[in-house]
Amino acid sequence: MVEMVNDILQKLNTGMELSKEEAYGAIKAIHGNEMTDAQIMNFQVSLLMKGPTLTEIAAIAQAMRDFCIPITPKVDSELMDTCGTGGGLSTFNISTAVAFVAAAAGIKVAKSGSKSSINHAGSADVLEALGIQIHQSRHAVENMIEEIGISFLYAPLFHPVMQKMIHPEKDFGIKTIFYTIIGPLINPAQATLHLMGVYKADLLEKVSQVALSLGYTKALFAHGEGGMDEISLIGKTTIHELKDGMIHDYELYPEDLGLKRCKLNDIATGTPEANAMMIRDVFSGKNKGPRRQAVVLNAAGALMVGGIVKDLKEGVTLSNDIIDSGLAQDKLNQLIEASHSYQSLSK
Template sequence: MEAKQLVREVMRKLTSREELTEEEIRGIIEGIRDDKISSVQIGGFLVALLMKGQTVREIAYIAKAMRDVALPLNPDVPGELVDTCGTGGGLPTFNISTATSIVAAAGGLYVAKHGSRSISHLSGSADAFEALGVNIELEPSEVEELIEKIGICFLFASLFHPVMGKVWEPERELGIKTIFFTIIGPLINPARAKCHINGVYKLELVRKMAEVWSLLPHKHILVVHGVDGLDEISLIGETHIAEVKDGKINEYTVTPEELGLERCKIEDLAPGDPQYNAKVIRDIFEGKEKGPKRDAVLLNSAGAFLVGGKVSNLREGIEYAKKVIDEGKALEKLEQYIKASHEIKKKKKL
């Protein structure tokens, strides 16, 4: 079916509140990639899908198609890749998932950290890594090499997903917030990491995202939401978790006290600009920050070590993360990553 006919059929179905097929969604995504669908048609599709509401299967179909049209990444590593990408949109905090990704790599996991610049807050993962001194604008082959050699690299979403750039402008002009810049992001890691801590900004998304993950290739997923509004494992209060493993979903809640940590206030985790957030991360790794900010990183790093198979529960993960930071391994990994991200570009120019 040519693009014009496809768009009309898709719009008819969406306005009739009918579920789209995988083939229809794939056709739309490929049409956007190939510039066969206009910005007006993209805008119409976004609004109609938003108004109808996306089913679990439709979200999974979009994720599959977006993965397939992304620039491919295939790092050769033993074991599974880990990602710590959330939806964003929750209460603002310093870049906890960014710090967590570095601790995870320092603890022996291979991390493909997918992310972008901030849309809703002061500093996204891309902004934080840049402020730390990391070169984030790398070619796919360079990203693969860093993951293989040092165990971590940031995957800058805008460099790997051509469709995202084409969806962004209609979405911005319409002033709407669709799934492409919220819940789709964690599902479309270009390296197809199968182990994730996937934070979500609304409680009702926990089960829904877990069901989506169950339809995608995965090994071990934690979909998490702090009921206070965090898209992280929360140090402020209760966290609702849906754990996805072998296609099965197990839901439970945890509190900081159950895991041996003290609760804090949201103000204790407040963000600043990228330079401030980078300083917080360094202070944690250098042992200067011993309070709630460090505990929040320990808690979320525990989740990474759990999905990555280093520990069997979150309590063990917290102790593992403490050891990684206290022995200076997290700081060492950060410095190694900064240096390698620049050297790989210099090597290419020679």
């Protein structure tokens, strides 16, 4: 194994591509504690500098899935995730809010995510600020999905390999593929439905192809012009839609769905506490401006992926209704209560 690790690192350091077996083997070596911290960092940074190929990304994602702690709730429908790549323009936690709208519509949601190493608030940060206990056992996560239709899967708890790869991002502010491309694709519950924002346009094709190879059945991969990892309320969004084993791409503008454009500052991020208040204000009806419209726009995509509506226009209407009825806020409150109940049982 030592020789294989050295060969892999040498290939990457000289700009050579890894085979499927080598890329998978690298993750297997990390999982088996057969790479030092320095070698792990070398692997991540060299792969980033070389530029990962589709073969490498797919093999790494498959390995990360194979070595995770699996979540297997007993439900009779496919699971959805709304985890995006992060990076790019910093907006408040739109995809996290979308998860509650989707769950309120009856979609079973296994929302994965982690804390942010660079931006103000990752999904885990804002959920904690909302009062949700994110450190949950496998059993608790499964039960919450079964009982209330949504749970949060805090990635470091279920991906032991990921814990060993955090240092370049945290210590040097480097966005490696593990917390951007790979992380959102390796949901421990094997979610096959996904609304995923992608911060770089040139990653859309790779991400959608990897998702197809991993068994995703329906998904929207969206890149907002200028570097937004959401369906954009600012301007054009390029979308790659995975459906029926095929990937179709198209462009979308807010006006296409009857929504007004806004400026980045209108939906900008803040501290976890500030973002939590933004989400509460949207769900309570206090904020009916751009922040709400950004949630509605992206929730429309989630509802379409989940088969609740036939198109995005219908999704906008239903998303507004769900928020106005208080169902999204109710779903948030249910998860807060359930997370504390299961946290208490584990003590």
